[in-house]
Amino acid sequence: MKIRIKNFGPIKEGLLENEGWIKISKNTIFIGDQGSGKSTIAKLISTFMWIEKALTRGDFNEEWLEKKYRFRKDFLTYHRLENYISAHEETVIDYIGEAYHFKFEKDILKIVFRLNTSYQLPQIMYVPAERNFISYVRTAKELKLASDALNEFLTEFDHAKKTINNALNFPINNLLVSYDEYLDVVNLIGKDYKILLSESSSGFQSSVPLFMVSNYLSQSVKFRSGESNRMNNDQQYRFRQNVEAISKDKNLTDEQKRLAISALSAKFNKEVFFNIVEEPEQNLFPSSQLEIIKSLISINNKIPGNKLIITSHSPYLISFLGIMIEAYNLFNKAKKNENKQVLNDLDNLLTVDLLINPDQISIYEMNEEDGTLRLLPNFEGIPSDDNFLNKGLKKSNEIFDKLLELEEQL
Numbered sequence: 001m002k003i004r005i006k007n008f009g010p011i012k013e014g015l016l017e018n019e020g021w022i023k024i025s026k027n028t029i030f031i032g033d034q035g036s037g038k039s040t041i042a043k044l045i046s047t048f049m050w051i052e053k054a055l056t057r058g059d060f061n062e063e064w065l066e067k068k069y070r071f072r073k074d075f076l077t078y079h080r081l082e083n084y085i086s087a088h089e090e091t092v093i094d095y096i097g098e099a100y101h102f103k104f105e106k107d108i109l110k111i112v113f114r115l116n117t118s119y120q121l122p123q124i125m126y127v128p129a130e131r132n133f134i135s136y137v138r139t140a141k142e143l144k145l146a147s148d149a150l151n152e153f154l155t156e157f158d159h160a161k162k163t164i165n166n167a168l169n170f171p172i173n174n175l176l177v178s179y180d181e182y183l184d185v186v187n188l189i190g191k192d193y194k195i196l197l198s199e200s201s202s203g204f205q206s207s208v209p210l211f212m213v214s215n216y217l218s219q220s221v222k223f224r225s226g227e228s229n230r231m232n233n234d235q236q237y238r239f240r241q242n243v244e245a246i247s248k249d250k251n252l253t254d255e256q257k258r259l260a261i262s263a264l265s266a267k268f269n270k271e272v273f274f275n276i277v278e279e280p281e282q283n284l285f286p287s288s289q290l291e292i293i294k295s296l297i298s299i300n301n302k303i304p305g306n307k308l309i310i311t312s313h314s315p316y317l318i319s320f321l322g323i324m325i326e327a328y329n330l331f332n333k334a335k336k337n338e339n340k341q342v343l344n345d346l347d348n349l350l351t352v353d354l355l356i357n358p359d360q361i362s363i364y365e366m367n368e369e370d371g372t373l374r375l376l377p378n379f380e381g382i383p384s385d386d387n388f389l390n391k392g393l394k395k396s397n398e399i400f401d402k403l404l405e406l407e408e409q410l
Helices: 038-057 070-079 129-136 148-162 202-225 233-248 254-265 286-300 317-336 340-349 388-409
Strands: 002-006 027-031 092-096 100-105 108-114 122-127 176-180 185-189 194-196 272-278 307-312 361-367 372-375
Touching: 002 038, 027 038, 027 317, 038 070, 038 092, 038 100, 038 122, 038 272, 038 307, 070 108, 070 148, 122 148, 122 202, 129 148, 129 202, 148 202, 185 202, 202 272, 202 286, 233 254, 272 286, 286 307, 286 317, 317 340, 317 361
Parallel strands: 027 307, 027 361, 122 272, 272 307
Antiparallel strands: 002 092, 092 100, 100 108, 176 185, 185 194, 361 372
């Protein structure tokens, strides 16, 4: 999977290498300053993933999709990106997914070709940075001014909390998460206390919903993938006929049609999980950031076809990922040499579900000044220290050194 973007919102020239193609790896990370376009790319990827899924499933046909302004009015509005199309320079977006190659230009989304590959129906979740708000609301209606993405996340959070039987182990501070169905509240349980999620710190209000929804969707997909019900060509044909019949039924409202199509498609199992997460480190202490990243990597590693896309400002993130990549390299060397002691020591540091294959990760650094991005270089798979996040830490150290010099003068 890959995407190429030019003149869309803060993205101007896009990636300056690989003919502009941004590879969407199993683990794809976008880092950079605010307003540099990290979320813009993540939202576009999410949008195209959903279009590909809906088109493959037969929710709409190709002719409907390719009408002028359709992409802008029916899809970009979901993430509020409709005004990102450039009025001065031509916006061009290419996306090659698992089943389709799409190209957007001159306000038309065209299907370049359909790929003759086996398509695994994905569960797609976009986790917005504004997720803190859901600790204070109970229904999507209370989020009138929020985006559709946040409303959908709230819906999945509602599903997730109702699946908690007794308590859910939370990776930070050895806490438990429980759900009181009668009061419809989520509680955090520590060693000697119990508090409402809505009364907890902002770090918990951000990370608990992220963890709950990711864990819930991952488990549901993993369970279903064990009894796969992938559509063959005949089933796809019959499904599309049923969708077309629903769409033409004049006795149904648009909402009734949507619900009918959703119910029809529910019998086809989702086989992989695409988790797109904005700022997983939000409001968290560095050690807690590590724990939430570990949980996301573990979830992503459960199924080979899973994908994790992250946007981040955290200067610690690349260090964490480098640790997981180095552990993968050491694991394979120890396994090849049959060194059981090293394997055992490694397992005590990082379990095998946390290891990252260096061939399955891409880290992109955004440049808000000129609207470009670059693939972060690596050494033997380990991400380079030469990046904006580390330079920010270096700059603060340099300022402190100068302050010490001034102190000596005094």
